[in-house]
Amino acid sequence: MIELNKENFEQEVLSAEGYVLVDFWGPTCEPCKALMPHVEAYEEKYGDKIKFTSLDITKARRLAISQKVLGLPVIAIYKDGERIDAVVADEATPASVEELIKKYI
């Protein structure tokens, strides 16, 4: 997964063509950390069709808020720089994330 930060978010997500998955997470967010290995496994499986990225929100809080992310975990799908879909907080389970990915491949 490409690690995002304030500097490369624009280039890797907002100006990117096609589909990009962003895993918004934080070091104290246990549900996020439990989900992460599953998202990594999906990258193995679907990584050739969707670009997988992750953003630690504690390093880019304002950026996350500007993306309307104000609660974790959030797995969001961007298309041509536009956020088009997401699973948020309690909804974000290994199964729901895979369903989300499958919608766009």
Next chain:
Amino acid sequence: MVYDVVIIGAGPAGLAAGLYASRARLTTLIIEKESEGGQIKTTDEVANYPGSVRDASGPSLIERMVEQVDEFGAKRVLDEITSVELEGKIKVLKGSKEEYKAKTVIIATGAVPRPIGCPGEKELTGRGVSYCATCDAAFFEDLEVFVVGGGDSAVEEALYLTKFARKVTIIHRRDELRAAKSIQEKAFKNEKIEFMWDSVVTELKGEGILESMVVKNVKTGEEREVFADEDDGTFGVFVFIGFNPATKLFEGIIEMENGYIKTDDDMKTNIPGVFAAGDNRVKSLRQVVTATADGAIAAVQAEKYINENFED
């Protein structure tokens, strides 16, 4: 294969049941749908579980419980049970991945945070409305947050949030807190914490992000709208007003009271060979310490049931 014991849920109750069952050399399977730990996993400090002194966070406590269960040979899988057949001598649990068979079932599905139930809440969850302080506190560094509730969880989480937020206001529907006195004292001493008594949240508003909320005074009936500081653009609302038992799967199958599973002192439900443990059953105190005790009792009773009803 037919397991001796299948446990649904890997929170403290399920893990304790798994520990006792596998130690008794019963073939034991623990099924969890998300990740081990349940509600306690999102707690920063567990100060009231005996022995939990050093490194007392929820995640580290759970890590040790899981390690202990693995050591005694209980099997753990990640799956979500979608339907159950519990009446027969062999119980059948259908998951989204597999089907499981067992001589006994221990239901340790726990509880999930109770929502306020007001307009806008669902749409704004993860966009300013939260049920998990450790997950989302970092967003609110130097912003304003509100905590809804007056029990232990609400006040403890409010204290945790003061490490991040500029100001924390506890909104409580009564004029005094229900939390343990020692926790209350800390809250009253904390300069960042303010109180909005006799109040409930009746609506949450915002375009894509939480921008305002309507708060009603239950004594006067007066409603007023609280707006985000203009420079901030948003604020946080953390909801800790109790829990709903995760028992939907068993509705109409097992005897319940207000959604909680009814058991006797031995954790037996009305169905032979089916036990319940932890926050999902009718009881007076829902804590890690009572959940683990329930799990231990359920596992010992499951063993007894197997000895009485199955020959090997």
